[in-house]
Amino acid sequence: MTDSQLFAPDVQQTLDLIGIFVFSLSGGLLAVRKNLDIFGIAVLAEVAALGGGVFRDLIIGAPPAAFQNRGYFFTPLVATVVVFFLHPEVERINNAVLLRAARGRGVSCGPARPTPTASALAGGAGVARGLVTRAGGGVVRDVLVNELPSLLRWDRALYAVPALTGGAITAVLVSTHHLNAYTGTFAGLVAFTVRMLALRYDWRAPRAWHRESASSGSES
Amino acid sequence: MTDSQLFAPDVQQTLDLIGIFVFSLSGGLLAVRKNLDIFGIAVLAEVAALGGGVFRDLIIGAPPAAFQNRGYFFTPLVATVVVFFLHPEVERINNAVLLRAARGRGVSCGPARPTPTASALAGGAGVARGLVTRAGGGVVRDVLVNELPSLLRWDRALYAVPALTGGAITAVLVSTHHLNAYTGTFAGLVAFTVRMLALRYDWRAPRAWHRESASSGSES
Amino acid sequence: MTDSQLFAPDVQQTLDLIGIFVFSLSGGLLAVRKNLDIFGIAVLAEVAALGGGVFRDLIIGAPPAAFQNRGYFFTPLVATVVVFFLHPEVERINNAVLLRAARGRGVSCGPARPTPTASALAGGAGVARGLVTRAGGGVVRDVLVNELPSLLRWDRALYAVPALTGGAITAVLVSTHHLNAYTGTFAGLVAFTVRMLALRYDWRAPRAWHRESASSGSES
Numbered sequence: 001m002t003d004s005q006l007f008a009p010d011v012q013q014t015l016d017l018i019g020i021f022v023f024s025l026s027g028g029l030l031a032v033r034k035n036l037d038i039f040g041i042a043v044l045a046e047v048a049a050l051g052g053g054v055f056r057d058l059i060i061g062a063p064p065a066a067f068q069n070r071g072y073f074f075t076p077l078v079a080t081v082v083v084f085f086l087h088p089e090v091e092r093i094n095n096a097v098l099l100r101a102a103r104g105r106g107v108s109c110g111p112a113r114p115t116p117t118a119s120a121l122a123g124g125a126g127v128a129r130g131l132v133t134r135a136g137g138g139v140v141r142d143v144l145v146n147e148l149p150s151l152l153r154w155d156r157a158l159y160a161v162p163a164l165t166g167g168a169i170t171a172v173l174v175s176t177h178h179l180n181a182y183t184g185t186f187a188g189l190v191a192f193t194v195r196m197l198a199l200r201y202d203w204r205a206p207r208a209w210h211r212e213s214a215s216s217g218s219e220s
Numbered sequence: 221m222t223d224s225q226l227f228a229p230d231v232q233q234t235l236d237l238i239g240i241f242v243f244s245l246s247g248g249l250l251a252v253r254k255n256l257d258i259f260g261i262a263v264l265a266e267v268a269a270l271g272g273g274v275f276r277d278l279i280i281g282a283p284p285a286a287f288q289n290r291g292y293f294f295t296p297l298v299a300t301v302v303v304f305f306l307h308p309e310v311e312r313i314n315n316a317v318l319l320r321a322a323r324g325r326g327v328s329c330g331p332a333r334p335t336p337t338a339s340a341l342a343g344g345a346g347v348a349r350g351l352v353t354r355a356g357g358g359v360v361r362d363v364l365v366n367e368l369p370s371l372l373r374w375d376r377a378l379y380a381v382p383a384l385t386g387g388a389i390t391a392v393l394v395s396t397h398h399l400n401a402y403t404g405t406f407a408g409l410v411a412f413t414v415r416m417l418a419l420r421y422d423w424r425a426p427r428a429w430h431r432e433s434a435s436s437g438s439e440s
Numbered sequence: 441m442t443d444s445q446l447f448a449p450d451v452q453q454t455l456d457l458i459g460i461f462v463f464s465l466s467g468g469l470l471a472v473r474k475n476l477d478i479f480g481i482a483v484l485a486e487v488a489a490l491g492g493g494v495f496r497d498l499i500i501g502a503p504p505a506a507f508q509n510r511g512y513f514f515t516p517l518v519a520t521v522v523v524f525f526l527h528p529e530v531e532r533i534n535n536a537v538l539l540r541a542a543r544g545r546g547v548s549c550g551p552a553r554p555t556p557t558a559s560a561l562a563g564g565a566g567v568a569r570g571l572v573t574r575a576g577g578g579v580v581r582d583v584l585v586n587e588l589p590s591l592l593r594w595d596r597a598l599y600a601v602p603a604l605t606g607g608a609i610t611a612v613l614v615s616t617h618h619l620n621a622y623t624g625t626f627a628g629l630v631a632f633t634v635r636m637l638a639l640r641y642d643w644r645a646p647r648a649w650h651r652e653s654a655s656s657g658s659e660s
Contacts, residue, residue: 031372031428032427032428034368034372035374035427036372036373036374036427037374037424037425037426037427038425038426038427038428039371039372039379039380039425040371040372040373040374041428043371043372044372054279058278058279058498059494059498059503059504059507060503061281061501061503063279063280063281064279067279083428084426084428084429085428085429087428087429087430088430139584143363143583143584143586144359144363144369144372145368145372146363146366146367146368146586147586148474148585148586149584151479151480151483152471152474152476152479152480152483152484152584152585153476153480154475154476154477154480159479160479204477205477205478205479206477206478206524207472207475207476207477207478208471208472208478208481208523208524208525208527209524209525209527210527210528251592251648252647252648254588254592255594255647256592256593256594256647257594257644257645257646257647258645258646258647258648259591259592259599259600259645260591260592260593260594261648263591263592264592274499278498278499281501283499283500283501284499287499303648304646304648304649305648305649307648307649307650308650363583364579364583364589364592365588365592366583366586366587366588
């Protein structure tokens with residue numbers, strides 16, 4: 001466990017819980033928008049917060065932390081109660097650029113600890129696994145209520161580039177054995193900044209060339 | 221294995237297969253409603269019956285029982301044939317209050333045996349895992365055909381409260397070392413009764429406060 | 441490892457990568473049709489190509505090959521670039537009968553190697569697991585963008601029968617210890633031929649009897 005944590009356990013745990021809480025709010029708010037009842041709010045809050053981490057743990061063969069850590073499990077329930085009573089206020093705060101940027105940033109927070117990403121990098125596809133972890137909860141959340149996942153929507157500001165930037169810096173740090181709490185935080189800040197700029201200036205990723213032909217050729 | 225079964229193996233197996241059959245019918249009927257062919261009926265029957273159990277087994281790291289037990293696998297195929305030829309009759313029976321209550325009840329039946337729930341309770345989030353097991357198949361079934369999962373629908377009678385009631389009683393029984401075939405059946409009967417009442421009197425769970433603001437604020 | 445490969449490792453790897461590339465194209469094209477950006481194309485290409493194999497590996501408890509093999513991971517990215525610049529041409533080629541038949545054929549190609557199917561057959565439900573592997577990527581791909589999975593659509597030509605034919609022949613070969621590179625190729629060719637005939641003559645699977653009653657009885 002010594003080298004599996006970038007931060008002191010207490011700090012790491014607090015960062016994790018804050019991240020889980022923020023992700024939970026996004027799930028709970030989507031449930032309110034979809035007119036679901038309080039159990040639906042709780043389900044989407046849990047799924048948004050923990051879905052990506054559970055999937056990551058299944059892939060690396062570890063027992064899912066989400067089912068073993070009481071804090072991981074109860075934090076989304078707290079978010080559920082908050083959303084249930086105060087969702088208009090939460091919605092307003094949730095749309096603040098700072099929080100949206102935080103949700104997209106590249107390093108440690110929420111159930112996506114940097115370590116699995118780091119160790120996975122040795123296997124070559126670690127960046128992809130990191131993305132799965134981070135984006136997984138949001139994708140499951142959206143799929144459950146039949147929405148096109150935000151991750152895939154063209155009309156949302158750039159999401160993948162900041163995450164990939166953070167992931168790439170982390171990858172370089174790992175391979176040069178320089179990954180620690182400070183450099184890890186730095187990678188996170190770079191990703192955060194790129195995401196802030198993307199939100200502020202509404203950067204978009206390019207779509208396929210010659211789309212006019214595609215739009216006519218539907219497979220139905 | 222001795223303490224992993226509340227009932228004698230034969231009884232447990234029979235209860236499991238009955239539960240799987242009932243869940244399979246719900247999947248098959250949804251497939252018919254969606255106008256799918258016989259293979260679609262079989263896929264939804266299998267998924268509805270076994271999806272939750274497979275997910276539970278993945279989480280606890282056990283080889284999925286659904287892929288190892290011939291009975292688990294072939295029972296949904298029997299349900300497929302029944303639905304294929306007799307779906308109007310099955311639809312009528314399936315909507316009977318008794319069966320709908322049985323599908324929602326809180327303890328043992330279908331691939332969701334009480335033991336994993338029980339042992340998971342030591343980990344704190346066992347009730348959630350029990351819910352995942354029980355509701356998982358239905359959720360995957362609904363997501364596959366682009367329906368909002370019944371579990372999340374506000375306009376369906378109360379589903380979570382009976383299941384949580386059963387789960388809570390089971391949790392108390394486990395922690396006081398009183399869980400056995402009789403008390404387990406009792407917990408199931410309580411959950412079943414609550415579910416019957418919810419269906420009969422059309423109980424609903426509350427939705428978020430101040431929804432009027434939410435309905436106008438669509439994220440589109 | 442000696443008996444886990446029907447073909448020489450190099451040949452197997454090449455066949456795998458070709459299969460992954462073909463499946464990736466189907467994911468990328470769907471992304472273009474859905475107007476997603478280049479990251480959406482990449483995500484659907486990866487999911488379509490590797491989703492089924494990841495799910496299979498989770499079920500059999502093996503570390504997912506898709507996350508460990510660089511070739512498996514980068515091939516869909518190559519397909520992404522190809523689709524991004526040339527999708528009208530790719531769309532045309534992709535709809536050719538030969539390729540569509542190849543995607544549906546019953547044996548080895550893509551991340552679905554025959555061995556897990558073969559070893560799973562001992563457990564009785566191996567054909568189902570083989571189907572999951574092969575169809576899984578396509579199902580996840582379609583669910584992500586809120587489409588009814590092709591696998592379940594009645595208005596698509598017969599898909600399951602060729603796959604089941606190939607699976608059944610393989611099962612017989614395994615149980616009689618005659619499965620090798622030649623007989624495995626033969627099983628694949630039979631499945632391929634049946635699929636070609638199904639596409640050419642537009643064979644469909646039957647839907648449930650008495651559907652008129654079902655279409656009126658919607659559950660809404």
